[in-house]
Amino acid sequence: MTPRLSVVIPVLNAARTLPRTLAALGALTPAPDEIVFVDNGSTDDTRVRLDAFAGSTTATKVIVLAEPRRGASTARNTGARAATGDVVVFTDADCCPHPGWLAALVVAFADASVGAVAGRLAATTPHGVVETFSSLFTLQAPAGLVRHTRWTPWTGGFPTANLAVRRALLGRLGGFDESVVIYGEDYDLCARLYATGATIVYAPAAVVEHQHRVALRPMLRQAFGFGRSHAWLMRHHVPRGLWLDLPRAGVVRETFPVPLWIDAASPDKKALALLLLGVAWRPLWLLLPLYGGWLWWDMTRRTRARDLPVSWLGRWGLVGCLLAKAAAMTTGRWWGSLRYGRACL
Known part of the structure; x- marks a missing residue:
């Protein structure tokens, strides 16, 4: 039986990257059962874009939530609590999933020992020196194992830009550590997931393109x-x-x-x-x-x-x-x- 899929996306001032992300989400085949956006206090026109997408999309249910407490962990937990699918699929507002993304992610969940599936991150076509550099060196695909059973400083951690987790397991883990505003909360979740005896499968066919930073300071x-x-x-x-x-x-x-x-x-x-x-x-x-x-x-x-x-x-x-x-x-x-x-x- 194919599990129901809920895509959860935290969003903060993403007006620059959202148009490509929303277009990619609208082209997913199959479409997810629901998409949950969590606006984490945007001050640009992010919310307007999200509401317009929700109003124009008929292939899937779209939920737009507001979470005033800042932090990617908090926003993801808010989205996961609202999700109703068997599997919660995380990505970000600067990411563009390929059309077959969800189909490639869901295959490994036929194995009950698999707690999560991580997909491959690629780069969108870069423009400018900084974005080109990031496309070459940031969030590169892991080498080696397809099935992971533990976290170490070198292996076993996967970013939430392309990560699907069983919702029941995510609930038992208590979600993401909300004391971490940003950076490290995803690898921490992976480490705690392994501690339950579950595994993470890397699925390179499940591709998400990431829109990298375009300026040096960020x-x-x-x-x-x-x-x-x-x-x-x-x-x-x-x-x-x-x-x-x-x-x-x-x-x-x-x-x-x-x-x-x-x-x-x-x-x-x-x-x-x-x-x-x-x-x-x-x-x-x-x-x-x-x-x-x-x-x-x-x-x-x-x-x-x-x-x-x-x-x-x-x-x-x-x-x-x-x-x-x-x-x-x-x-x-x-x-x-x-x-x-x-x-x-």
């Missing part, structure tokens, strides 16, 4: 939030163990007596190490521009592989975005380490 704010959430997740779900990211390698020691996550492979740390080497011995200053040139070549390779028309100067802009985002995430990890008492460096 992108850096997001990166800082991602980094901060790493320490928060370590505090709640990693009692011990070492996770060490190295260039082209990774080291895991789960019996390590204290929880420790070190990313020694991020571009900002590599650039800083080369800078310090140059201070110690001046001829080594040459390594820094060589590293910059290598990053530029890597951007050339990546953009050509995706057939993205980026000029040679634009590729230097991508290098700058990479270093800036890495530095913002590192700052968030350090700040989170101090706030949450977990070493996440």
Whole structure:
């Protein structure tokens, strides 16, 4: 028996991205049993657009709720409580599901041990340096396992931009942690879901295109939030163990007596190490521009592989975005380490 599906979407000042999202929702085949929008205090014309969509859509039931308490977790919980489907499917107001999205998500729920299904996130066609950079490096598809049974700092976490959860299980878990305003609440839900013995299946055929940030400041704010959430997740779900990211390698020691996550492979740390080497011995200053040139070549390779028309100067802009985002995430990890008492460096 095919489960009934409720799509839940939190919305906050999404007038820029909503038109494409609403068009994509209207083209879903099959259509969901209901779509629940939760307006989280928008001050633009978001609510007008949502009401117009609700009034013009006949293929599915559309509910528009208002949630004045700010936070994506709170908004999603409000939507999930209003949902009546067997499965609650989460996405965001800057996402464009492919027409067959729901059909691809629902298949795995035939297995009773599956608590949630995560789909693949792709990028909409980018415009400008920042959006192009984000399409190359943000919310990339996971590699490896299709079925996941546990969360670690490296695996098992999936964003709510494309995540379906059994409604009964979501209720038993108490929904999302509303103490988290944004960033980390989705991975936390995954970790708590695994603790019940349920699994999460990754379904790459269930595709949602994400409209990425188009300006530098919001992108850096997001990166800082991602980094901060790493320490928060370590505090709640990693009692011990070492996770060490190295260039082209990774080291895991789960019996390590204290929880420790070190990313020694991020571009900002590599650039800083080369800078310090140059201070110690001046001829080594040459390594820094060589590293910059290598990053530029890597951007050339990546953009050509995706057939993205980026000029040679634009590729230097991508290098700058990479270093800036890495530095913002590192700052968030350090700040989170101090706030949450977990070493996440």
